[in-house]
Each structure stands twice: as C-alpha cells, then as structure tokens.
Amino acid sequence: METTSTLLSWIIFTPAFLGVLTLFSPSSLEGQLRKFALFQTLVSAVLAIIMYAGFSGQEAGFQFTQTVPWLPDWGINYIVGIDGISLPLVMLTAFVAPLAILGTWPDLSHGGELKLEKFFVAILMFLQSGMYGTFLAVDVFLFYFFWEVVLIPMFFLIGIWGGKERIYATVKFFLYTMVGSLLMLVAIFWLVRETQLQTGVLSASLESIAMLRFAFDDSSLWAALQSPQALLFLAFALAFVIKVPMVPFHTWLPDAHVQAPTVGSVFLAAVLLKLGTYGLMRIAIPLFPEAAHYFSTMFITLGVIGIIYGAFCALAQSDFKKLVAYSSVSHMGYIVVGLFSFNKIAIAGSLYQMINHGISAGGLFLIVGFLYERLHTRNLNEFGGLSKIVPVMAIAFMIMTLSSVALPGSNGFVGEFPILLGSFQTHPLMVLFAGSGVILGAVYALKAYQLVMLGPVTRTDLGDLHDLNLREVIAMSVLTLFVFGIGFFPKTFFGKSDATLNTYADTLIQKVGSP
C-alpha cells in the first residue's frame, strides 16, 4: 500500500511523550499519576483499535507504512508498518498495558511504599513505546534501536522496584540480552553492506534486504557454518533465542521474573518474551531461510528440551512466581518448535501461541501479585484452601490455569494444537516428546492450583486477605473474555492475519523447498 499514514507513529510515540510529561509534572500531582498512567494506556488502546479497524485483512504486505529519512548516509530510514504478523502482537500490547496497570494498583510487590512514583509511571510509558516500536519497525536498524530501548526501562523497573536480589537479577538480564544484541548489531552492519553491494542502494529496510541472496553451502556442517548466510542467521537467532528464552539461554528469566515487581513481570511475560519469537519470525527465519532450515532440527530439539525441562523445573518449584516463570520457558518452547517446523499450520499456531501465552502468563502473574499483596508470601506451601475465602479469585485463577494447560475451548488450545499438528508432519518424533509437555503442563499448573486454593485452610495468619476488588475484577474479566473468545471463535480474533500468514508460509516453504 502506497498511502502514508502517521497513525503508527502516534501509537509509538504517544506513551513516550506522555512519559516525558510525567517526568516534569509538579509533585503536587503525585497522587494522580496512576490514573494518568491508566489514561495513557487507554489512549494507546484506542489508537490501536482505530488502527485495527482500518487494517485490511485481505492484504499480505505492510500497511499504514510511513517512511521518514533519518540517517540517509548510512541508508537508515525511519520506516514503520504493520502486517498480519505484527497486528496481533500490537493489539496484545495495547490490551495488556491497561490491564497490567489496573491489576497492580498500587504496585507494592516488594516492600511497603512505592518510591519515586513519578519515575515509575514514566518508565512504564517508555517501556510501551519501546515495545510498540519494536513490533512496528520495518527497518532492521530501527528494529534494533527499539529492541535496545526496551532494555533500559526494564533494567530500571527490576533494579529499583524489585525484590531482595533485584540488582543481581537486573544486571544479569541486561548483560544476557546485550551479548546477543551486540552480535546482532554486527550482523546488521554486514546486512547493510551486502544490500549496497548487491542492489547498489544503501538501505536497511526489511523489504530491500528480503531481496538479497546470501551464499549458503550445506555440503558439510563446517562448510555451512562458514557460509555468510549461516553466520548471519546464527547472529540474529542468538539474540532472539536469548530473549525467548530458549534453553540453554534461559537462566536470566526466573531471576528477572521473581525479582521484578508484578507489573514488570506481566509486561515481561506477556510482551517482552514475544519480542524474541517475533524477531525469529520476522527477521531470522524469512531472511535466511536455507540456513534456518538447515539448523531447524537443532532448534526444534532445543525447543523440545525447553518444553520438557521447563515443565520439570516448574514442577519442582515451591515459589509460585518461579513456577509461572518456568512455565513460560516451557510454553515459549512450543513457539520455537512451531516456527522451525516450516509447516503452514504450525507457523500460524506459533503466532496464535504468542498471543495466548501473553494472556495466560500475564493473568497468572497478576494472580501471583494479588496473593502476594495480601499475604506477603509466594511460597506455595504456605497457602491452602483459599477458595473458600476468596471465591472470585479462585475462579479467575482457574480460568487462567485452564488457559495455560491448553484446555479445548480456552485460547491455549488454539495455539498449542496447531503447533503440534503441524510439526508432527515434519518432525514426528520430536512432537511425540513435545506432546508430553502438555501433560506435564497440566500437572504443575493444577498442582499449583490445588496447593493454593484447595484443601483445608492451613494458614493461621490471613492478614488482610480479601477477595478481588472492582478494578481487579475488571482486569481479570477482560482477560477471561479473551481466553474464551479466542478459544471458541479464533477466526474472529486472528482472521485479519490469515492473508499475511498464508503468504509468509508459502514463500518460506517455497524458498527452502520442503513440503
């Protein structure tokens, strides 16, 4: 589409602009800041809905594109656009943000009083700008720019408002991501140079890079590893799988999750991890298809190991938050398997799973937050029988658990089933193992539910345990709506992505020449 629209730029920069306003707001408004944060997320959501309404589901290319020369000497332009792959992810961000703020008001997950409230609210807004920017960038450099920008607010969010070990966790998070992304940066230099050599035009836009051919030699592993395409692919893929996180690069995640404040955990699980899989789907796999196909078995194996290993780790946790964190490792493994299976159904399933995991993990982290705020513990053995005291919370928790274990009728099923179905056609043995992850997933999720909600009330000190209040109910019911809405009517929610996904999968499969 040739028309230029500034709508996407509004979506990206509105939060950042309001964030700057927040930083310079007078301190007499301190008490109103959270309402302002909610206002900002609602404005972003409205903008996103306007964009969704205008999005045409019939077209496969980028829509609402806007191009502004930024650093023309280096071939770098500010290009944003949206297609069927980024559309659901942007909508996810737009909906998760207000719910996260509603569900964590005030965020006291680690300690009595919220310090530096102004900074806290501003950071949340910058974080959203970074996430929107990463999803909407159609220029590799711009993508990298926003990818890195996301790191800074998250670093402060965990580091200032986190738990006891927050500094260790946040520095680990930052450095892990940095190692990957700096190698990605070198790969970007190479890409830009290749573009100039092959097409004569200095450009870093995805469309011009997609036209390049990179030499790939698959005669032996050594030859493959030395060919440019494999090196580029591995540099990008490493950055992305660290973010996903795929085993064995996952160790930052449990630390970051446990130490982060609830709102940070929700953003981390629901959106930030998707940056990794989105990167794989948008850049690493389609730009370097032969290399991706060559290494696909390795990635699928690691993905399956992640599914099973994550599930076992979750099973062994007594810390509720750590359990949800490891369940993320497990669930994100499915997405990696789906993306690398080079099968149409599985690729679509991967995209659905990204959204669904965002909803279920976000919801579960909110539940953990509710419990911690009321009882000041996350130890599963210190709960028990709470369903009798907080029935509404128990229902919300049940719904999120069912979504997480992929019960048919819930959104989780819509994601995991196609992944397993599709990948079975290319890698049957691996899927056999992956399928066992579904069972393990049910075991740890239901175990957590049982320990918290069922059985006799063992806890003597119930503190100020009370049921969900109105704003928490609103947050959870919107999530519930999505759980069952996607579960029963997936077409309504993902219909606009079909055209893009079809073209994407067809081109990809045609390029690697496998069924």
Added chain:
Amino acid sequence: MTLMEIFPLDNLSSGAYVSLLPLILLSFGAILSLLVGTHKTRGHGNAFISSGVVLGLCLVLLGVNAGAEATVLLNGTLVIDSFTRTLSFFACSFALISVIITRGIDLKENLLSEVYALILFSTAGMILMMSTNHLLFMFIALEIMSLAVYVMVAMRRTSYFSAEAGLKYFILGGLGSAFLLYGSSLIFGATGSFDLPTINEAITSRTPTAIYYVGLGLVLTSMLFKVGAVPFHGWVPDVYQGAATNVTAFMSAGVKFTAFMALARIAQYTIFAEGVPFMQWFESYIWLVAAASMIYGNFVAISQNEIKRMLSFSTIAHTGYLLLGLYAMKMGPEAGQSVIVYLFFYALSSLGAFAIIAQFESGNEKDLRIDQIAGMGLRHPVMGACLTIFLLSMAGIPLTSGFIGKYGLFNTAVNAGQVPLVVIAVLTSVVSVYYYLRVIVYIYMKEPEGDQAIFQNMRGAGIAATLSAAATVQFGLFPRAILELVKHLGK
C-alpha cells in the same frame, strides 16, 4: 640560514590574518587572563571571564569563517581550511566547557588562577597541531599543548597524588616527545622532508630505506603514547586520577581529540600510502594495539572502585575503539569521519561525567568511590539522570549519541573488512556495559551507607553537565546535523 628563510612570513593577506586570528586571540587572551588573574580577591573570577570571552570569540570567529577559503602558510606547513577550522571549533568548544567546569573547582581544589590561561595556551597548541602537515611543527605544537597540561596536572598543590601524576606525565611525556623528534629526524633522513605530503610522495615513488621504517615506528609510538593506547597507557590512570577533575575532563576531551587527529593525519600519509612495502606490518601494529587496548581497558575497569580511575581505564578502551576506526582509514580518508564523530560524542559525555564528579568530590586527597554516590539519583535527580545518560552513552546504548558514534565507527570498520576486530570490540563492549551499569546501579538502586559524598553545587559545572546531557540525547535521536557537518568537511 636565518629564521626568515625557513619560515618566510613576510606578506600576509587579510584573509590569512583572519584565519590566524583564533590563534592570535588565544595567545593574547591567555596573557590577558594571566594579568587579570593576579588580582588579590577577584583574580579567579577575572581570569574565568576573560578566558571564557576569548574562547567564545574564537568560537564565533571559527563558526563564521568556517566556509572561507583555505589559507596555506609557510609553503604548506600550516593549512587552515574548513576542515581544520571545524576541528578547531570542536577543540575550542571543549576548552570552553572545561573553563566553565573549572569555575568552582578552582577554589575547592585551591588551584591558582593561572589554570585558565593554561587552558588557553593548550588550546592554541591544539589548533596548531591539527592544522599542520609538518612533523617538526607538529612537535612544537605538541609541546605547546603538553607543557600547559603538565602544569595543570600538577596544580593541585596540596595533593601528593597530583605532584606524582604531574612528574610521571612530564617524564613520560618528555620521552614520548623525544620519540617523535627522533623518529621525525630519521624520516627526514630517509625521505628528505618533514612535510607529510612530500614524505608520502617520496615513499610511494621509490621504496624507502630501513631508516624510514624505524622512524615511522618511533613517530607512531609517540602518538600512541599521547592517545593512551596499550601498551603505552601506563600514565593514563595515574594522571587522570591525580589531576584535578576539571583538568581530567579537559584532557579526556581536548588532548585526546587533538592527539587522535594528528595520529590520523600521520597514518593517512604514511601507513595507508599505497604500494609501499612492509606497510602491512604497521597495519598489524595498529591492529594489535587496538585489540589490546579494548581488552585491557575494559577488563581492568571492571575492578576499579574509584570512579575517576574507572573512567580512566574506560578511556583506554575507547582509544581501542577509535584505533579500530583509524584502521578502517585504509579504505580511504572518509572512514576518518566516523572517528571524528565518535570523538566528538565521547568528549561530550566525558566532559559531562567529569563535571558531575567534580561536584561530588570532597577536595581532599581521597578520590570519589563508586559506593559514595549510592542513592544519588534520589537525592539529586537531575545530576543523577545526567550521569546516567553519560554512562549509557559511553556504553553505546541507543537514545544516546554514544550509540550513533559506535554504530558509525563499527560500521566503517566492517566495511573495511575488519569483522574479527569488530567482534572483539563488540564483545569487550559487553564487558564495558557491566562496569557502566554498576555505577548506574549505585546511582539508583543501592541504599546509601557509610561515608557519603557531599554534593556541592557549582553552577557552572551543573549547567555544563545538563547541557551536555541534553546534547547527548539530542544527537542520539537526531544525529544528522553532526554527520552532515563532518561529511562536508571532505578530507
């Protein structure tokens, strides 16, 4: 042979005078601020005002005159064109910021009012050094610049460290200058000229003798010493730490910038001359020095607890990155643009960071430790935010100009086919992220405990830091102005 025959300076056109005016202004301004600085009570203020005004005038003059015709004096020895005028503009702006930072420290550290005059003298040396193609002239300019800096380093009269640093820098610096002089004389012996373009012609037209290579090695070594590259870095930490913080700021911005420009100029005419045998040995020399500087600087900076010492090791690492950019100049002088941009952005963050450190120092023997600024972001939000921006910029994180500088530098290096060296640079930058983050962790995330640094507001340093931070973010988002400016210099 009289002096007039060597340097024929009889008829100068009015254009030439205008071109030389910044140098003349700086020299007279320095003498003026020496004189007005002798006032018993208001000496420091007078010297501050006069040196600030002189530098401001120079900036205006250089800015207005930037596009004017090139002035070539002394048979091509001194070339003042739009390129050198812009470099001089940068040098003067660094000097001006240093002067502003100095106001306030001068009384706290008990510096004499002559410090302002010394900054001006040194700046005159810098302009001269960046405008000449003549090795002997370069030596003289280097001495003008360095002698002033030696004195400034040793100026904290109550501090033993400062005296030690001054002596160390003076002796080692003298050795470095001797290398330059001896090397130049050997090159003169081999090629018959001190003039770099003539030397370039001589070595490309016929194979130079062994003496030339020895001379070139000595010259390069002396320049690598001045920029503080491994293994000639020994003086850097001690001098940076021992000197008063305003002097450290001035050195990390101005002296480094000048020395690098001179090194680039020499390298362009000698190492990267086409078709000269054995030049790959010198390329490998630069390669090794670059890699060693990046690795050594970054790894040693991790274990430092004093913030000035940490920054001094990090500056060694930045020298390594810059040498990487210099190495890319074998693809053509355009690669030098990214070096200039990087140096400019680095100087901005470095000046700003030292301006903030200066306000937290106690003014006695002890240096500011990182744990002494714990919780600074909560108590002094503006200064905390500025220091954070500077550190992120040095680490090369997007939104700050440091990222743009680093991107440009690494980009040119990849274009020059230096992927292995870039990978080393990138991996060591991860290490650097760790120690920069460590300071940010203290600024925002640690509870203050033990003896804490006391903030003494110095208006000048505060304003300088805030403006540098604003510029750092501004150029991080919209760097086009600087990139275009440097691009049009056309070397």
